[in-house]
Amino acid sequence: MADEGVKTTLLDELEKGPWPSFVKEIKKASETSPVCDDLLGQLELSYEEKKGHWKHGGIVGVMGYGGGVIGRYSDVPEKFPNVAHFHTLRVNHPAGWFYTSDALRTLCNIWERHGSGLTNMHGSTGDIIFLGTKTDELEPTFADLTKAGFDLGGSGSVMRTPSCCVGQARCEWACYDTMKLCYELTQTYQDELHRPAFPYKYKFKCAGCPNDCVASIARSDCSIIGTWKDDIQQDDAAVAEYAALGLDIQKDVCDNCPTKCMAWDGKKLTIDNHECVRCMHCINVMPKALRPGKERGATILIGAKAPIIQGALLSSVLIPFVPADELLETLKELTGRIWEFWSEYGKNRERVGELIQRVGMANFLDAIGLEPTPEMVAAPRDNPYIFFQKEDGKPKDGDGQ
Amino acid sequence: MADEGVKTTLLDELEKGPWPSFVKEIKKASETSPVCDDLLGQLELSYEEKKGHWKHGGIVGVMGYGGGVIGRYSDVPEKFPNVAHFHTLRVNHPAGWFYTSDALRTLCNIWERHGSGLTNMHGSTGDIIFLGTKTDELEPTFADLTKAGFDLGGSGSVMRTPSCCVGQARCEWACYDTMKLCYELTQTYQDELHRPAFPYKYKFKCAGCPNDCVASIARSDCSIIGTWKDDIQQDDAAVAEYAALGLDIQKDVCDNCPTKCMAWDGKKLTIDNHECVRCMHCINVMPKALRPGKERGATILIGAKAPIIQGALLSSVLIPFVPADELLETLKELTGRIWEFWSEYGKNRERVGELIQRVGMANFLDAIGLEPTPEMVAAPRDNPYIFFQKEDGKPKDGDGQ
Amino acid sequence: MTTTPAPAKRITDIGPPHYEKFLHPLIKKNYGQWKYHESVASGVLRHVAESGDEIYSVRAGSPRLLSTATIRLFADLAEKYCGGYLRFTSRNNVEFLLDDRAKIEPLKKELLALGFPVGGTNNAISNIVHTQGWVHCHSSATDASGIVKSVMDALHDRFTHEDLPAKLRIALACCLNMCGAVHCSDIAILGVHRMPPQISKETLPKVCEIPTLIASCPTGAIRSATYDGKPSVEVTEEQCMFCANCYTVCPAMPLNDPENDGISIWVGGKVSNARSAPKFSKLAIPFIPNNPPRWPEVVDAVVNIVNVYAKHARKYQRMGEWIERIGWPRFFELTGIPFTRYHIDDFRYAGTTYARSTHIRF
């Protein structure tokens, strides 16, 4: 038992206070898994020394896959032999992170059998993280997982586990079926998920509307964000009700509209839908009165990533609108072309967003066969350094080269 | 006479239409100056061939000065011998471009005596441009000019002729005396204006208020733009008058205020001056009712330039506020330090704005002895790549270098 | 990669289970047919379908690092109150999906008794997205879970109450790799190094490819050198900005150091397209030393920023929208955070961040 086995003076401080404590979780797990005592011990050491005690990397995995396991070794194995190996498995979550009690228990059973009993529900990319086991247990864990219908997620230079917002399962604003798309992308690209063949990682995230509850525009190489093309659906009676209940429609709604395309005369709300940029604000404030239009689909954006190493990127518009029922096909076709170009020209560890910046958006569009549209840019160029192409320029003969 | 001497079929087209014609001007000048015939001839050739006919550069000047003359030679001198040489002189204009009829006539006399009789009133930097003469005439022109109290402006790697808006001479909004400052800067730096000692050109422009009628923020390495610190002076009666005359104060004034810090209740205009960013809009719309505050001075900004070669720059804030009566002294001190750093570290043809971008604003501030303030940035950095300095980091001993 | 012998008939590439298996029957029935939602109480949402059906979601805070024991607890609760149906959110909270309004209060009571606060909806502070820290990563400049716990303890009331001007999203990443994707958060807590890589001269030639290593440094601080006659590298310390990219590709270049590692705080990012476009977080506090177990200076800094925001922002203004309204100088004035040379950008887009107008508040 943790309480007997290890002294955790510092960590014990983190059992106090109203927020649920991860230290308590580790201690709970240590009741059934002795490795957790050593984890506590090493963590306490880190807290004393203000320094991590894990070695760099480690190359382990399950047979045939190039990802899904993060190898991890202690740099003080003599002190904490039970965490000398402490690898994690990334288990691909079900779309939308829905579970039944049974499914959860199945996962618990497997992980108690083979590992520390510690998890992250979930990892930042969306996977179920099985936190800490030994090399010998990897293959058996994998066998039990697949038998139970689960498979590994990604790590290394692969497509990563796609994720999505709750979407049509529980949200009235989902402009397409995010969970279905997420599931189908995951299934379509099983090979790309498990066998590294890219210059670097590639992430998909599917959000049902511009609220982007899965942070796709900030965190995925390919962001699919629901939107609509026609007019906002408006229920005037419900608008009146909000007003009657005290909502200041002018101030709270109209004044916050980014394009100021809404007018409220005290009785009637008028939206100039031609000017609306589908930001969702008015809908968010009055969900009973306003809803996205009926012609639904998504905007496809490309290139988000964290800052390493050229600076963080947000995704940028690639296709302004794809109807909901054409999304999967369009994405498959597009993704094929993107991956082909990226695999051919991407440098090692170059994310697709960085590649686009390096070669220029226009060249990237050429390569993947898309026409430039003004929706792709916040503004046209302001510098005069245009690479006019040969077809446009008519170079004359001369003594030049 | 032009009409007899040269055929200008194409140029003649540009004598038509309501806007005053430069072709007419050249023809007028050709009545007294035969070189203008050849200028017309060569220009007509350019119009036929869609191509300029001047050779690159040419190194001419007046004795002792390194600037103020742009050498120019025709590449078809055999056809147009009178413009075989066609140098321009840049003559430093009086601040604010004010003249008397006499002063203008004096300039005309000199230029008819020594040159083509063609001018630009004025060049883009602000100089009086004497357009076209021969090498032999440079020194005599200069002698006549100085005798009449005029001197040359700049060209090459010098401080260029400072310029300013009309300011307190005729504008109620001038927050400091732009013409005086412009004049005094010009006089202070006569040596730097005439004898190239910098990595590249350096321009001052002085605008009396944020309307920036001399485009200083876009066109000068050092921009001095008037502003105020206290509250906008407000005349409620005059506001009411504007309203009575039909100005929609809510829509035209308040709604256009960038910080929305104005409120109009139909009777009284209230400005939250604490939030005002001194944009001038409300004052521009109601000059009789609103005026800049009484605590006046200027913001000093640094670094504007045209795009060659790192891309165009606008000036950025260096000192948010300098009281009007301290401006000249502050600028002298600051400019000394800026020029010292720039001369030491600037690469050949590197403008000061480019240097700042290259070495980083913080290092530039260190070098010129200014403290960083948040007014200098539109926003703090969004990337985590901070060059922590040694004083802050406490590097330990180890096996590192 | 070391793999252990696999059983004869291995199952691979099956992907995750189909989500439909896990959907509450009422959700399956009304899939794509939701009409509107409303807040029932803090942490409790009511979604109403076109059919008139209603589903209630009760959201509980989670430390994310969960023992199977706790997961079993959640499973038990789900079974007891909602037919075994639950989900986790994109911010690692757990959501119980109920079709019976009457069961909300009992469930809440039980959750609270077990130490799981209910909240995080609407204009509350939700869970902190975070990463591994000293619990599992080799790369960390700080711990993750310990800081999250300390900060959420202090912000607990902001989780259980929906009374902020708008949503406020906090995220933490323990190094510049930013697995917590903190770059677009209202408040971001980011572990930073301040010590250049300390080259392990002995191991370097054995474990690293030198050209790859040299190429990895964005500032060109790494040059080739020889050590004991063997190829190695050296680092020009003035050119290092501690990104640790060299360490990612070469284990012999560790940067971590007890005194020089610590925390930076960033503010004003957002992800949603609501009102304004998504924004990056910007630097607020360059460095706070690591002070485990409870990082009091970090907690104070975050709480201070939250309080100032809560007091001054207008309704519906996210952190970044508020700061854009009042201007960055005022943000520093109101929070009392000093503005330093480190706040001024000097990376590739630095030029675009200088104040290129005279719009100034005095």
Next chain:
Amino acid sequence: MTTTPAPAKRITDIGPPHYEKFLHPLIKKNYGQWKYHESVASGVLRHVAESGDEIYSVRAGSPRLLSTATIRLFADLAEKYCGGYLRFTSRNNVEFLLDDRAKIEPLKKELLALGFPVGGTNNAISNIVHTQGWVHCHSSATDASGIVKSVMDALHDRFTHEDLPAKLRIALACCLNMCGAVHCSDIAILGVHRMPPQISKETLPKVCEIPTLIASCPTGAIRSATYDGKPSVEVTEEQCMFCANCYTVCPAMPLNDPENDGISIWVGGKVSNARSAPKFSKLAIPFIPNNPPRWPEVVDAVVNIVNVYAKHARKYQRMGEWIERIGWPRFFELTGIPFTRYHIDDFRYAGTTYARSTHIRF
């Protein structure tokens, strides 16, 4: 440098004459004491001093390229109507300064008769800031004065009437050096090359420093080479974006070419801090061939943009402010200008110009 022998006693470094000598007595008296102004008529301003004194300014358009004959004409008019006091503006118009209101109309009449339109004040289109072009510069990709004349002929009514939503500033520069500082104009007309430098192999080694030349190219398109055994350079054409910086430092690298030189049009820049911060102009039309003497395609393009703006912009909205309100896609739609690959930035800040939100109008 070639200098001619100078007279014994040279006067140097005296600077320009002191401006006070040239000020109207009424201006000198009320210097710094102006109270307000108003528009009397298009092209005529009335400034009122605290003292109650009034000065009238009558602004006339000028081709900037002036013969001494015309300058003498202005001098005569100034003497006749306003004691000999006049000035030029920062946009090269001439302003007559009158203390007698009664003289305004006669002066205007005489100006008009002489072919000098009165206007350019307030929300009119003022004079076009421009440069030398084929009249004097070696570097030009187009003429300056000819285009300005043609465009202003077409926009003459917009000069003499103050009926635009806001000020509209046009500028022209005949090459990328941008002496007309067109980079922050409501409408910018910019001469561009589209042909890589044509190396004059014979002269190059004689007139240029090869290392300086190579260093001058921002894209690294110039590499050293030998020609006839002598050191020279060659240009990788695909890497050239026609900036002509190489030509500025080396005369043996001319880029100009009748077929490939032409005009690009840029829109939406501004300088003032009124309402919004100063902005750069953005690309509207990448290329229009040079078509002297009257460049009809350029004139049409500018007039079209002005008309669309005049029709759609709200009061007080400058070109760029209007476009930001309606969005760039709509700008291209309303003006009928095609959007091409050239509009997408690929220079150093390119990444900041991509549309990184879902804010889209359909």
Next chain:
Amino acid sequence: MAVTVEQLAEEMYEMIKEAMGKKSFKATDLAKAMIAKYGEAEVSKDDCKHAIRVLIDTGRCVYSYFGGSYITLPHKEGAAPD
């Protein structure tokens, strides 16, 4: 197809062995090398993918990971030695 998947696998294996300790190859490096050698008519990207899969599934090669993923010979288990 003139070149069999097995042949490709064998050649890739040799490549990897040769460069061991000097350079690591990514999947695309291997594919590019094979296509360069035999030409697109003889060898497709898919062939190369299959060849890599053969190498991995038989355990002759494994994936490694340092910032990005590489294909290498199997080696002793463990983290980077210090």
